Amino acid sequence: MSEHTRKLDRREFVKLMGALGISVAAGGWVWNEFWAHDDPIGEANAHGGSGPYWAMVIDLGACIGCERCAFACQATNDTRTGHLWNIVLRDEATFGTPVFLPRPCMHCEHAPCVEVCPVKATYHREDGIVVMDYQRCIGCRYCMVACPYGARVFNWEESDEENPMVPTWGTVENPRRPRGVAEKCTFCSHRIDAGLERGIRPGYDRAATPACCVICPTEARVFGDLRDPDSPASRKMTGRQAVVLRPGLGTKPHVYYLLPT
Amino acid sequence: MLSQIRQRVDLFWVWIGALLAVIAVGAYAVFLIMYKGLVVTNLTDGTPWGLWIILDLSCIGLAAGAFSLSALTYLMGQEMYRPLARVAVFVGILGYSGALMALVLDIGRPDRFWHGWFFWNIHSMLWEVTMCITLYFLVLTLEVFPMVVELPLFDRFPWLRDLGHRVHRFAPTLAIVGMGLSLLHQSSLGGTYGVVVGRAALFRPTMPLLFIVSAVAGGIAFSVHVTLIVQWITGRLLVPARVLLQAGQMSGAVLLVYLYMRFWDTTAGNYGYVPGRTEAFTTLSAGPFALTFWTWEIFLGGLLAAILLIRARFSGSIAMLLTGSGLAVAGLVFNRYHTTLLAFTEPLSVNPPVTDPLVTDYTPAWTEWASAFMIVAILTMLFSLGMRYLPAFKGIQVDKPLEERVPRLVQGR
Numbered sequence: 001m002s003e004h005t006r007k008l009d010r011r012e013f014v015k016l017m018g019a020l021g022i023s024v025a026a027g028g029w030v031w032n033e034f035w036a037h038d039d040p041i042g043e044a045n046a047h048g049g050s051g052p053y054w055a056m057v058i059d060l061g062a063c064i065g066c067e068r069c070a071f072a073c074q075a076t077n078d079t080r081t082g083h084l085w086n087i088v089l090r091d092e093a094t095f096g097t098p099v100f101l102p103r104p105c106m107h108c109e110h111a112p113c114v115e116v117c118p119v120k121a122t123y124h125r126e127d128g129i130v131v132m133d134y135q136r137c138i139g140c141r142y143c144m145v146a147c148p149y150g151a152r153v154f155n156w157e158e159s160d161e162e163n164p165m166v167p168t169w170g171t172v173e174n175p176r177r178p179r180g181v182a183e184k185c186t187f188c189s190h191r192i193d194a195g196l197e198r199g200i201r202p203g204y205d206r207a208a209t210p211a212c213c214v215i216c217p218t219e220a221r222v223f224g225d226l227r228d229p230d231s232p233a234s235r236k237m238t239g240r241q242a243v244v245l246r247p248g249l250g251t252k253p254h255v256y257y258l259l260p261t
Numbered sequence: 262m263l264s265q266i267r268q269r270v271d272l273f274w275v276w277i278g279a280l281l282a283v284i285a286v287g288a289y290a291v292f293l294i295m296y297k298g299l300v301v302t303n304l305t306d307g308t309p310w311g312l313w314i315i316l317d318l319s320c321i322g323l324a325a326g327a328f329s330l331s332a333l334t335y336l337m338g339q340e341m342y343r344p345l346a347r348v349a350v351f352v353g354i355l356g357y358s359g360a361l362m363a364l365v366l367d368i369g370r371p372d373r374f375w376h377g378w379f380f381w382n383i384h385s386m387l388w389e390v391t392m393c394i395t396l397y398f399l400v401l402t403l404e405v406f407p408m409v410v411e412l413p414l415f416d417r418f419p420w421l422r423d424l425g426h427r428v429h430r431f432a433p434t435l436a437i438v439g440m441g442l443s444l445l446h447q448s449s450l451g452g453t454y455g456v457v458v459g460r461a462a463l464f465r466p467t468m469p470l471l472f473i474v475s476a477v478a479g480g481i482a483f484s485v486h487v488t489l490i491v492q493w494i495t496g497r498l499l500v501p502a503r504v505l506l507q508a509g510q511m512s513g514a515v516l517l518v519y520l521y522m523r524f525w526d527t528t529a530g531n532y533g534y535v536p537g538r539t540e541a542f543t544t545l546s547a548g549p550f551a552l553t554f555w556t557w558e559i560f561l562g563g564l565l566a567a568i569l570l571i572r573a574r575f576s577g578s579i580a581m582l583l584t585g586s587g588l589a590v591a592g593l594v595f596n597r598y599h600t601t602l603l604a605f606t607e608p609l610s611v612n613p614p615v616t617d618p619l620v621t622d623y624t625p626a627w628t629e630w631a632s633a634f635m636i637v638a639i640l641t642m643l644f645s646l647g648m649r650y651l652p653a654f655k656g657i658q659v660d661k662p663l664e665e666r667v668p669r670l671v672q673g674r
Contacts, residue, residue: 139369148459
């Protein structure tokens with residue numbers, strides 16, 4: 001009994017505090033060294049006012065539902081039939097005449113998929129684009145549950161399917177993903193990166209612009225930096241009413257839809 | 262001749278054999294899943310979570326008796342619950358093993374299951390759950406370790422048994438740590454659903470609370486239920502009837518609290534028209550889930566279970582306790598089933614980008630069923646072996662065990 005209720009003497013107290021201090025310091029170092037710096041959510045949100053604001057602007061009045069954007073995406077990113085990154089939805093019931101809604105990934109500023117991923121396999125790049133590390137993904141599919149836009153697909157099996165869109169609608173630029181991981185639209189970040197390296201501007205130059213925007217025959221979807229007032233995306237938006245999908249969720253999508261005039 | 266065989270055959274090993282057969286079929290399904298990938302399941306991009314997640318949530322929920330009864334025994338000094346807590350801890354470690362097995366099957370990359378410990382996303386509910394359930398699994402291992410080293414098998418290793426005694430001295434500490442971890446992850450499992458902003462059916466701040474309260478009720482009920490079954494089959498008395506009745510009543514009371522919370526969550530949460538949530542509730546209460554929702558989750562597994570569990574103590578009826586606890590367990594499983602599948606029933610008017618609106622047509626593939634039954638069979642087998650051989654569950658022999666009673670019944674002697 002006395003053993004359990006005995007008080008600490010000063011010497012033991014100092015020792016204990018010392019040990020505590022050392023463990024806190026060590027813990028802080030480990031935290032700082034390994035985890036604190038790759039906090040994708042904090043940094044992407046803090047990045048706020050500088051650098052490019054990549055956005056896609058889709059004119060619902062100009063979209064004719066030809067689905068070429070979906071074909072080009074499938075060819076370029078080597079996605080599998082039935083598991084596309086970019087789809088075109090068709091609604092006839094609402095207005096009587098068909099309305100088309102192309103749906104890529106929204107590249108949300110407050111992306112639910114980034115927030116819920118248990119291993120940070122989905123993250124914001126410095127420039128705000130939401131991408132995936134396919135080597136880190138464990139395939140838990142929480143991101144697919146969390147995405148409010150249904151923009152994510154899963155590799156249910158190792159795919160050796162021949163890409164039906166190659167070569168008619170483009171050539172493969174993105175290696176196919178392994179079995180057991182989730183995947184999603186990247187805003188063709190490989191084109192953006194390669195373009196910037198060569199000194200050409202995404203949105204202006206075809207080689208640095210997402211495949212879906214390049215192929216669009218009616219220029220219904222354009223890409224660019226919304227902080228650059230001359231970019232095709234900014235010019236497209238001028239004088240038009242732009243909306244985002246499900247604004248009430250607070251996800252702040254980087255894909256804007258222009259309502260038909 | 263036949264009667265001789267009947268007398269010689271130990272029903273216990275027939276039981277284990279049957280379980281092994283189920284495990285064998287499941288093992289083939291697991292092989293297919295690992296070899297071909299998740300394509301052999303009926304999971305789709307639209308319904309990415311299914312039977313395994315329901316199994317996982319049920320296992321963890323029903324294992325909550327371990328932390329609740331340990332806390333009662335070791336922290337609140339209710340010593341009389343000690344024998345029941347022991348059963349609950351054993352059920353607990355099996356439940357968490359089952360949950361971990363289900364998760365390893367479910368993730369697309371089982372080879373990367375360890376990523377959660379190395380690549381932290383502290384914002385993710387699922388990361389929190391991963392860390393907590395693996396840490397709590399360690400706690401349960403430490404709690405079960407002293408029981409296991411009591412096996413005659415370990416007679417030759419006195420140092421191991423000594424270690425067991427030392428570990429057991431930390432039971433109160435383990436109970437505190439276990440309670441802390443459980444309070445975190447039982448609720449953050451609900452939070453896993455509760456934070457999904459895009460799915461109105463799930464996006465409710467009440468989810469973590471509903472999950473933990475229902476888990477405490479269902480977990481205690483499950484421990485009581487399996488104890489009663491073991492006592493009936495073996496003819497041994499593990500836990501005094503008074504303790505079981507009292508634990509049952511407690512579970513019934515917690516279940517009532519849960520139903521009360523659930524009532525207000527539904528009523529206030531669906532006031533007027535709430536896009537998505539109202540449709541989901543209609544699907545639940547009047548759509549394809551209506552039959553199982555009203556009968557199993559609300560009336561049988563909820564209200565009736567609570568009434569029987571509470572009444573059983575006053576009337577001292579073991580039959581009532583057995584029925585009530587069984588119904589409460591079923592209620593919890595059905596709740597996890599409805600919650601999981603309701604997530605994937607978003608109407609087009611609420612979520613324009615969704616291609617396959619409203620009710621999912623997901624029914625698990627045979628591979629999913631077989632592997633799920635395999636997990637349940639493994640757990641049942643380990644539980645049966647533990648109850649038969651672990652000295653901690655020796656109890657007091659009050660009647661002949663079932664395998665001696667049954668041949669007698671068969672022969673009409």
